[in-house]
Amino acid sequence: MEIILSVNAGSSSVKISVFKAPEDKTTTTPTQLAEAVISGLTAPPASLKYTRGTHRTNSQDLPSITSQEAAFHHILTHLTTDAALPELARTKDIRYVCHRVVHGGNYPRSQVIDSSTLHHIEALSDLAPLHNAPALGIVKAAAEMLPQATNVAFFDTSFHSSIPEHISTYPIDQRVAKKNGLRKYGFHGISYEFITRAVSTYLSIPRTSLNIIALHLGSGASATCIKSGRSHDTSMGLTPLSGLPGATRSGDIDASLPFHFTHDALRPSRSASSSLHLSRAEHILNSDSGWRSLTGTTDFGVISARGREEDELAFRLFVDRIVGFVGSYYVKLGGKVDALVFAGGIGERGERVRRDVVGMVGCLGFGIDEGRNMGVGGVDGVVVDVGGDAGMGRVLVVRTDEQAEMARGVVEGIGRVNEGGRK
Ligand SMILES: Nc1ncnc2c1ncn2[C@@H]1O[C@H](COP(=O)(O)OP(=O)(O)O)[C@@H](O)[C@H]1O
Ligand SMILES: CC(=O)OP(=O)(O)O
Ligand SMILES: [Mg+2]
Numbered sequence: 001m002e003i004i005l006s007v008n009a010g011s012s013s014v015k016i017s018v019f020k021a022p023e024d025k026t027t028t029t030p031t032q033l034a035e036a037v038i039s040g041l042t043a044p045p046a047s048l049k050y051t052r053g054t055h056r057t058n059s060q061d062l063p064s065i066t067s068q069e070a071a072f073h074h075i076l077t078h079l080t081t082d083a084a085l086p087e088l089a090r091t092k093d094i095r096y097v098c099h100r101v102v103h104g105g106n107y108p109r110s111q112v113i114d115s116s117t118l119h120h121i122e123a124l125s126d127l128a129p130l131h132n133a134p135a136l137g138i139v140k141a142a143a144e145m146l147p148q149a150t151n152v153a154f155f156d157t158s159f160h161s162s163i164p165e166h167i168s169t170y171p172i173d174q175r176v177a178k179k180n181g182l183r184k185y186g187f188h189g190i191s192y193e194f195i196t197r198a199v200s201t202y203l204s205i206p207r208t209s210l211n212i213i214a215l216h217l218g219s220g221a222s223a224t225c226i227k228s229g230r231s232h233d234t235s236m237g238l239t240p241l242s243g244l245p246g247a248t249r250s251g252d253i254d255a256s257l258p259f260h261f262t263h264d265a266l267r268p269s270r271s272a273s274s275s276l277h278l279s280r281a282e283h284i285l286n287s288d289s290g291w292r293s294l295t296g297t298t299d300f301g302v303i304s305a306r307g308r309e310e311d312e313l314a315f316r317l318f319v320d321r322i323v324g325f326v327g328s329y330y331v332k333l334g335g336k337v338d339a340l341v342f343a344g345g346i347g348e349r350g351e352r353v354r355r356d357v358v359g360m361v362g363c364l365g366f367g368i369d370e371g372r373n374m375g376v377g378g379v380d381g382v383v384v385d386v387g388g389d390a391g392m393g394r395v396l397v398v399r400t401d402e403q404a405e406m407a408r409g410v411v412e413g414i415g416r417v418n419e420g421g422r423k
Contacts, residue, residue, distance in 0.1 A: 101154065214341040
């Protein structure tokens with residue numbers, strides 16, 4: 001039996017799922033055995049949610065877990081000591097460990113991690129300051145703790161390699177742009193890959209003719225214009241900072257703003273290190289902005305429910321920025337949109353965000369069924385239709401699963417991975 005561990009290190013959480021590879025060669029869908037999620041890393045104390053089949057537990061606060069790497073260690077111990085999960089009792093049965101690596105530069109697909117890939121990912125750390133270094137910490141810990149396993153990196157950027165050049169290019173000196181790799185890369189691609197497949201199956205539309213506007217709204221939030229099943233444009237850019245605001249990120253601002261915010265914008269940040277070159281401006285815009293700066297909390301669930309003046313400002317600002325991208329992408333798709341899709345922690349659980357966004361894009365023909373919108377939590381399945389009357393644009397909620405997407409990728413590529421090549 002081949003066991004796959006899928007590790008998704010987000011900016012505020014670490015999610016790890018355990019899968020069994022299918023023995024039947026006609027499917028690439030692995031079976032999930034368990035899932036452990038530590039969330040709240042930006043709003044301590046962190047907490048653990050654990051699911052094994054129908055068994056679910058929520059742990060008490062975990063004040064000592066403040067980093068992604070600490071969360072990885074905690075989850076691995078939890079999984080390997082769960083007597084009801086005998087598949088993990090012998091860690092040498094773990095054959096593959098998939099890692100979500102946010103910035104993959106020009107890698108168009110997943111890579112088996114060796115010293116050269118590791119070096120490449122390390123070099124990209126400055127372009128995903130909240131993500132790449134923590135993911136690498138986990139890769140190294142996994143290599144030490146599970147030496148028999150093959151580590152495979154899946155990149156958020158790969159899905160967006162189809163973005164046309166005139167969309168991914170920044171209007172700056174192209175010699176500098178090419179030399180330094182300054183272009184739009186886009187992120188959350190593993191999630192968008194999952195969403196594209198799930199919606200294609202749900203609507204019975206072949207992937208190659210599927211047009212959707214997908215919103216992945218979590219601690220980091222992005223919008224993507226998916227044309228004929230491929231990324232055509234996305235709101236994040238060179239780094240995951242641009243586009244929509246997030247838990248601690250500003251999203252789009254006037255590029256001159258940092259120089260008016262602080263006179264030492266270009267000085268190294270206190271969180272910079274020999275392996276992470278970070279200016280004060282980058283630290284402020286990545287870690288001390290967004291919901292944290294506007295409301296004092298990074299939890300959008302709290303902001304949506306609390307209703308203080310500053311919460312309402314943050315909420316309305318988010319809806320405003322989201323509908324701006326929906327309008328733009330609607331035009332880029334020539335009005336031929338098969339569905340508007342909500343995903344990510346806020347997209348899947350934020351009834352109010354969905355109601356207000358869909359309300360504001362009603363002029364584009366989208367509508368919501370309030371009963372179904374409120375009832376999403378009680379409906380099983382990966383895709384839930386919350387749209388209004390027939391004849392209106394479809395509005396869907398997709399329970400995205402980056403860990404499942406990576407595990408599926410490993411199963412698809414097992415032959416090639418075993419040969420030591422690229423997936
Ligand atoms: N009921 C809710 N309404 C709106 N947002 C919610 C709700 N529950 C959780 N969230 C938000 O979802 C976000 C986490 O999303 P998730 O996609 O899991 O994060 P990550 O980016 O770390 O992967 C947090 O901001 C959390 O507050
Ligand atoms: C790319 C990104 O912002 O990821 P996350 O939302 O998981 O922090
Ligand atoms: Mg995430």
